[in-house]
Amino acid sequence: MRIGVFICHCGSNIGGTVDCAQVAHDAQSLPEVVYAINLMYSCAEPGQAAIEEAIKEYQLTGVVVASCSPRMHEPTFRRTVERAGLNRYMFEMANIREHVSWIGKDKEANTNKANELVAMAVEKLRRNRPLHAQSFDVNKRVLVIGGGVAGIQAALDCADGNIPVVLVEREATIGGKMAKLDKTFPTVDCSACILGPKMVDVAQHPNITLHAFSEIESISGYVGNFTVTIRKKSTYVDWTKCTGCGACTEKCPNKKTPDAFNEFTGPTTAISIAFPQAIPKRAVINPDYCRQLQKGKCGVCAKICPTGAIKYEMEDEVITEEVGAIVAATGYDLMDWTVYQEYGGGRYPDVITSLQYERLLSASGPTGGHVKRPSDGREPKNVVFIQCVGSRDKSIGRPYCSGFCCMYTAKQAVLTKEHIPDAQSFVFYMDIRASGKLYDEFIRRTIEEYGTEYIRGRVSKIYPDGKGSYTVCGVDTLMGKAITVSADLVVLAVGIEGSKDASKLAEKLRISYDKYGFFMESHPKLKPVQTNTAGVFLAGVCQGTKDIPSSVSQGSAAASKVLTLFSADKLQNDPQISAVDIKRCVGCGKCVQTCPFGAIQLTEIRGQEKAQVIDTVCQGCGLCSSTCPQGAIQLAHSTDNQILAEVHALCQR
Amino acid sequence: MKFAYYPGCSAHGSSADYEISTQAVCRTLGMELADIPDWNCCGSTPAHAIDTELSTALCVRNLDIAAKENVEKLLTSCPSCLSNLRLARHRMQDQQFRTRVNELLDAPAAKEFPQTYSVMEMLHEIYGPDIIAGRVHKPLTGIRLAPYYGCLMSRPAEIMNFGDPENPTVMEDLLTACGADTLDFPLKTECCGASFGIPERSMTARLSGKILELATRMQADALVVACPLCQMNLDLRQEQASKAMNTSFHMPVLYFTQVLGLAFGLPPEALGFNKLCVDAGPLLRKLATAQKSGGAA
Numbered sequence: 001m002r003i004g005v006f007i008c009h010c011g012s013n014i015g016g017t018v019d020c021a022q023v024a025h026d027a028q029s030l031p032e033v034v035y036a037i038n039l040m041y042s043c044a045e046p047g048q049a050a051i052e053e054a055i056k057e058y059q060l061t062g063v064v065v066a067s068c069s070p071r072m073h074e075p076t077f078r079r080t081v082e083r084a085g086l087n088r089y090m091f092e093m094a095n096i097r098e099h100v101s102w103i104g105k106d107k108e109a110n111t112n113k114a115n116e117l118v119a120m121a122v123e124k125l126r127r128n129r130p131l132h133a134q135s136f137d138v139n140k141r142v143l144v145i146g147g148g149v150a151g152i153q154a155a156l157d158c159a160d161g162n163i164p165v166v167l168v169e170r171e172a173t174i175g176g177k178m179a180k181l182d183k184t185f186p187t188v189d190c191s192a193c194i195l196g197p198k199m200v201d202v203a204q205h206p207n208i209t210l211h212a213f214s215e216i217e218s219i220s221g222y223v224g225n226f227t228v229t230i231r232k233k234s235t236y237v238d239w240t241k242c243t244g245c246g247a248c249t250e251k252c253p254n255k256k257t258p259d260a261f262n263e264f265t266g267p268t269t270a271i272s273i274a275f276p277q278a279i280p281k282r283a284v285i286n287p288d289y290c291r292q293l294q295k296g297k298c299g300v301c302a303k304i305c306p307t308g309a310i311k312y313e314m315e316d317e318v319i320t321e322e323v324g325a326i327v328a329a330t331g332y333d334l335m336d337w338t339v340y341q342e343y344g345g346g347r348y349p350d351v352i353t354s355l356q357y358e359r360l361l362s363a364s365g366p367t368g369g370h371v372k373r374p375s376d377g378r379e380p381k382n383v384v385f386i387q388c389v390g391s392r393d394k395s396i397g398r399p400y401c402s403g404f405c406c407m408y409t410a411k412q413a414v415l416t417k418e419h420i421p422d423a424q425s426f427v428f429y430m431d432i433r434a435s436g437k438l439y440d441e442f443i444r445r446t447i448e449e450y451g452t453e454y455i456r457g458r459v460s461k462i463y464p465d466g467k468g469s470y471t472v473c474g475v476d477t478l479m480g481k482a483i484t485v486s487a488d489l490v491v492l493a494v495g496i497e498g499s500k501d502a503s504k505l506a507e508k509l510r511i512s513y514d515k516y517g518f519f520m521e522s523h524p525k526l527k528p529v530q531t532n533t534a535g536v537f538l539a540g541v542c543q544g545t546k547d548i549p550s551s552v553s554q555g556s557a558a559a560s561k562v563l564t565l566f567s568a569d570k571l572q573n574d575p576q577i578s579a580v581d582i583k584r585c586v587g588c589g590k591c592v593q594t595c596p597f598g599a600i601q602l603t604e605i606r607g608q609e610k611a612q613v614i615d616t617v618c619q620g621c622g623l624c625s626s627t628c629p630q631g632a633i634q635l636a637h638s639t640d641n642q643i644l645a646e647v648h649a650l651c652q653r
Numbered sequence: 654m655k656f657a658y659y660p661g662c663s664a665h666g667s668s669a670d671y672e673i674s675t676q677a678v679c680r681t682l683g684m685e686l687a688d689i690p691d692w693n694c695c696g697s698t699p700a701h702a703i704d705t706e707l708s709t710a711l712c713v714r715n716l717d718i719a720a721k722e723n724v725e726k727l728l729t730s731c732p733s734c735l736s737n738l739r740l741a742r743h744r745m746q747d748q749q750f751r752t753r754v755n756e757l758l759d760a761p762a763a764k765e766f767p768q769t770y771s772v773m774e775m776l777h778e779i780y781g782p783d784i785i786a787g788r789v790h791k792p793l794t795g796i797r798l799a800p801y802y803g804c805l806m807s808r809p810a811e812i813m814n815f816g817d818p819e820n821p822t823v824m825e826d827l828l829t830a831c832g833a834d835t836l837d838f839p840l841k842t843e844c845c846g847a848s849f850g851i852p853e854r855s856m857t858a859r860l861s862g863k864i865l866e867l868a869t870r871m872q873a874d875a876l877v878v879a880c881p882l883c884q885m886n887l888d889l890r891q892e893q894a895s896k897a898m899n900t901s902f903h904m905p906v907l908y909f910t911q912v913l914g915l916a917f918g919l920p921p922e923a924l925g926f927n928k929l930c931v932d933a934g935p936l937l938r939k940l941a942t943a944q945k946s947g948g949a950a
Contacts, residue, residue, distance in 0.1 A: 341819035347837065461819075463839030466870025 001126055004035040004060040005118060006051055007096075008042040008067035014101040015040075019111040023066065023096075026115050030122045034058055043073050048080045055084035062086070062128065064121045066094035066114060087130030089575070089637060092121040116650055123649040127642045131575035136616050138224040139324035140566045141166065145216060145505065148176020149548060150540025151329030152198050153555030154562075158327075159207035161563045166321045167202065168230055169212045171261075173278035174199055176331050180261065182361035182369075184548060185411040186442035192277055192364065199279040212280055217318055219508045220598060222617055223535030224324045224571045232317045236285035236293070237271070241309035244281030246273055248301035248310070257289040259366070263356040265374065266366025271301045271310075275364050283309075325565055327558045328509060328519060328531075329539040332496040335390040335398060342461045343389065343492060349375040350470060351462055351490040354385075354408060361415050371419050373489055376468070380488035383416050384472045385409045385427045386459050390495030392430060398495050400516070403545035405493035406433045410446040412491060417450045425452045426485050428459050428474050436547065455483070462490055496545060509536050510596075518544050529557045537561045576637040577618035578625060580611045584632035587611065591624035591633050600624060600633075654779075657724040658686035659715060659769070661734040661881075662694050668731070668881030670925025674910035675730050675772055677924060681917050682780060682788065686728060686772075689719050695737040698848040705744070710757040712741035713766070720763035727769045730910075732805040732880045738769040739812050771806065773879055773909060774815065777823045782830040790918030792832025795943045796936065798912065799838040799873035800824040801864065803883040807842055818842065824909055828877060831916035836871050840864050845886040858897035861886045865894050865902045874936045875905040877912055884908065888930045905933040915940070 005027040009015030020038040027036035035058045039047045042065055054060060063081050067073065070093040078088035094117040096110075104110045140163055144155045147169035155165045173179070179199075181191035202208055217229040252269035259268035261275060270289040273281060283301075291298035292312055302310040334353060338346040350373045352360075363369035373380055387409055391402040406429065413425040432454070434440040446452045457475040465471045465486065472485045498517020506513040511531040512520035519542050522530040529537050539558040540551040565571075578591075578600075587609030592600045599617035602609050611633060613624075622635045631640060664672035679686050692715050701708035716738060719727045729735050745751045745766070755761040770778075776785070802821055810818035819842060828835045845864060846857025865887060868876050878884045887894070888906040895902045906929070914924040915937075926933055 341817045344839075345817075345820060461839070461843070463867070466867055 001032045001062055002035075002058060002060050003030075003033045003062045003064065003122060003125060004051070004054050004058060005030070005033055005037075005064045005122065006042050006047075006054075006066070007036070007038040007114075007118070008047070008065065009038060009040050010067060010097055010101075011041065014067070014097050017101045017105060017107050017110050018096060018114050019107060020114075022111055023114045023118060027064075027118050027122070030119055032126055033122060035060065042067055043076055048076070051077070051080050052084040055081065055086060060086070062090045062092075062125045064092045064094060064118060064125055066096045066118050066121070068097040069095050069099075087132075089131040090125070090128055092125040092128070094118050094121040116653060119649045119653065120646040123645040124642045127639070127645055128637065131636055133572035133575050134615060135570040135572050136224060138566060138569065138571050139226075139322055140164070141321075141323045142325045142327060142562050142566075143168065143226070143228055143321060143323040144327045144329060146170075146176065146329035146331055146499075146540070146542065147174030147202070147210070147212070148329060148331045148540060148551070149178045149195060149198070150331070150542075150551040150555040150558075151176070151327070152195075152202055153552045154327045154329060154537075154539045154559045155208055156198065156201055156205065157556050157559030158562050159205045161559070163207065163562065163566060165205075165208045166228075166323060167208055167210045168214050168216060169210070170215050171274070172213045172235070172282070172284045173261075173274040173280070174202060174210070174212060175277075175279065177355070178548060179275065179277070180263065180355060180362070181358050181408075182363075182365075183411060183415060185407045186436075186438045188411060188414060192275075192362075196277045199277065203279045210280065211319075212282075213284060216505060216508060219326070222597070222619070223533075223565070225616065226323050226326060226535065228321045228323060228326075230319050230321060232319060234287075234314045234316050235282070236287065236290070236310065236312055236314050237283045238309045238311050238314070239280065239282045241307040242282045242305075243307060243309075244273060244278075244283070245306065246283075247304050247306065248283055249273060251300050251304045253298065253300060254289050254291055257286050262359045262366050263353065265352070265356050265359045277364075285310075285312075325535045325537065325562045326509065327537045327539050327562065328505065328511070328542055329555065329558070330499045330502055330505060330542040332541040332545075333499050334494045335497045337390050337492055337494045339396055340389060340492075343386070343459070343490075344462055348462065348464060348470065348490075349373075350380075350488065351492065353494045354405070354412060354491050355494070357412055357491045361412070361419065369419075371416070371489075378468075378488070379420055381420070381423050382469070382485070382487050383413075383423055383425045383489045383491065384459075384470075384485055384487040385413060385425060385491045385493065386472075387427065387429045387493045388458075388495070389492040391493075393495075398516075400495075401433065401545065402493075402495045403433075404547040405495070407436070407439055407442070407547065409491075409493050410434075410443050410452070413446050413452040414450050417452075425450075426472075426487070427452060427454045428472075429454060429456055430458070436549070455485075457483075462487075496541065498542060502542060509533060511536055518542065529554060529561055535565065573616055574620060576620040576635065577615060578613045578620070578622070578633050578635050580613060581632045581634065582610045584630045585610045586630055586632070588629065590627050590629065594623050594627045596621065596623065654683060655685045655687055656726070656728050656775070657689050657719055657722065657767075659692055659695075659719075659727055659729040659734060659738065660688055661729060661731040662697070663731055663881035667885055668908075670928035671730055671881055671884070671908045671910065673923070673925040674908055674914050677919055678776075678910045678913045678917065679772070681914075681919065682776070682785075684779075689715065689722060689724070689727070691718060695734045697733060697737070701737060701740075706750070706753050706757060708737060709741040709744050709750075710754050712737050713745060713754055713762045714758065716742060716766035716769075717758075717762045719767050720765065724767045726775070727767045728772050728775055729769055730772045730879075732771065732803060733882060735769055735771050736805045736813070742766045742768065743812055771815075771879070773806075773823055773827070776913075777826060782826045785827060785913070786830040786832075789831055789916045791916055791940075791944055793828075793912070793916050793940060794832050796833045796940055797836060797872055797874045798828050798833045799836045799868040799871060799876050800828060800841055800909075801838060801868075801876050801878050801883065801887075802841050803878065803880040804842055804844040804847070806879060824877065824879065827909060828912060831912060833912070833916075836873055838868065838871065838873075840867055845883045847882055847886070850886050850890060854893065855897060857886055858890065858893040861890060862894035862898035862902075865891065865904050866898055866900070868904055869902060873904065874939065875907045875912075875933065877907050877909050879909050891931055903931060903935075905929060905931050905936050907933065
């Protein structure tokens, strides 16, 4: 073998604390190395050209680049060696940036460590074999999980690109959080009016199959060929017959059913349609409050229904869908703000969340758009808004900014004035974060034209003053004094977290999530919609806090990733997968149990049980290889021999 | 059951009624509170406001005595003593700080000290609302009580370990067990003005006034407290608070042990009611009427 070694300075990133010329010099004495040199930027065009030229000039058959993390540029350099005529797997990378120069200041120690990593890479490369990808068919259908505005956008864009879409929504209607909003900032246009047409498009699009009131049960398979089972939860209403006329909801005798769509600001009926523009506009029975299902007598809705759609005996149904890509768009939920006992911890009826306030402002809400206090129905005159309730608060383990609260609070202050002209709004804030297009202008209008009083400081306590209002105690940090404000209604801008059960879905999707339930993107800057599982993309707040324009953008971005993926008829698999040496395999089945992807099965070969790897399912994680007691199952490109050679190279020095 | 007890200085002076009623209630329940020998003042506010090491040394001397007596749990009634003793134990875990404090003492202190608990917490833990309710002879039916903890019992949360620092509920459990109508008193952990009653009288009057005003608006028959200093500010200085709020309060301020004692059927004079500045007579008469009509029904 003829090996070339290239040591990258990465400008001063590596060159500042590693003697790259020395590393290159030392590499020349490593076995089978015929050429070694240091380059300023090996990933840049001149750097890549230098590698290509050296391959030709010195007839190199393998290349080591010592630079950054392979997660950054391994694909780049594999393409480089491929252009020069080598197999892309005759390449190894030594990470002397993240693992060396960025974490140590001692130049001599860093140079030593870089030398060791290069020696290890050379030893591994000496045992590399050319690998070749296999191609397989792509199922050009996409699953979108979550029917909020991000999911809707992703579904519509894919569908318009002629891709069949399966859209799964947990609630009875699509629309997500945006459907609950009265107006949107900074234009103060009606949320339902701008979202409504998109929801109708979803319902009418020939390429979209909508499963509302359904949840993902399981996901198996791999990019291009996922199999998904979906639990269609029982609605107790046959949706093929239901016309959404609403006669049942008028006659239902149980009018005290908690209304999740209205954020529990008012009751609904046991059989209900979420809101007038619901898609699908179909009735659902809440079995916990239905008299027929609880006590076995009532049956009013069944009697009144003109189409005979009520089915009290309906059960959940599990269906299977085959897709080639998945977009997760599961959105968010509010964090549990009742931990703030100083704000009443949920005990005071007129201390509400901003999402509840949206429902009180909304014409389709429980008060018909007239702002009334939950406690006594009185119209509030003094409304206090408190920002960052559960955001940027390390004391309750929520260090992050929820991103959109500054803006919707300003919007709600404006709406308060429009609903109640003689009302006065107060906003307690930490900082005003209004960096979007036309956002800061909107904040200024809120303050200057709508007379909203902004008070920079935190609130320490809210309590009923015994006269029917609330005393809000806080601090004005600009004035440097404690202040109290009398409030008729207090609106808390509650921080957000990943949607309920997001972590369970992440495990089904085999993607990472953080401790707040947000899904992890592949790269925080350069791969914001991809995940580390091929074929799974992210859209909307499930990936991190964002407002409507950003969610819509990411929905479209995820759709474009799906369309790009589906632009090829066949996909190539990664050949770095496991293979079984059937002479050594004793058929114990430990690998079958340990494989997280179900990629290994036992088959009978000449009368004996043997393990067999399904190439397209294997993800190359290597768990089987470390589990196998016989060493019979080996991961191509990371064989036991290769790893031992690396260890040997390190320990021998 | 015998318990090691740190009475604190107030118990022998300004809060004698707290001490009398605490002893009476514990005796009724079968608890004996035995003073640790040769105890000294915890240093109170003056010591910790000026010198943390001195304040700690004063507390450590007491903890050291308790340790030598093999005490497992030390009880005290006063939240300020409780706070100082618990903080001292916590601070002594820092070796450098321990060394400096030991220099102030005659001899180095024990390596480990017993933890200190409030009498309120121990009554709740040992007996609990159910057993306490079982001991009630004269339920306080119809009496509206506003529990007020003051700022010290629950803070700092990680030292005091007394439920949610903004919303402790131990006293509510005890008062409800007595049959009283326990109010959800929002200002229960607000500051009464504490020792600023002397240097900043008007501020204390305003802070205490806020508490008395809300209790009055909530139609409480009495504020129920657990701290000698809170009691003093709210009771002895109630006239000052009235002036500050431009009104005239008549709000009895009882120790929770006085309330428990009443419910256990002990006579008010055995509970130090004669020491109160704001007369609890109307409350006692309301109670007697309620109990009479309750008994007749």
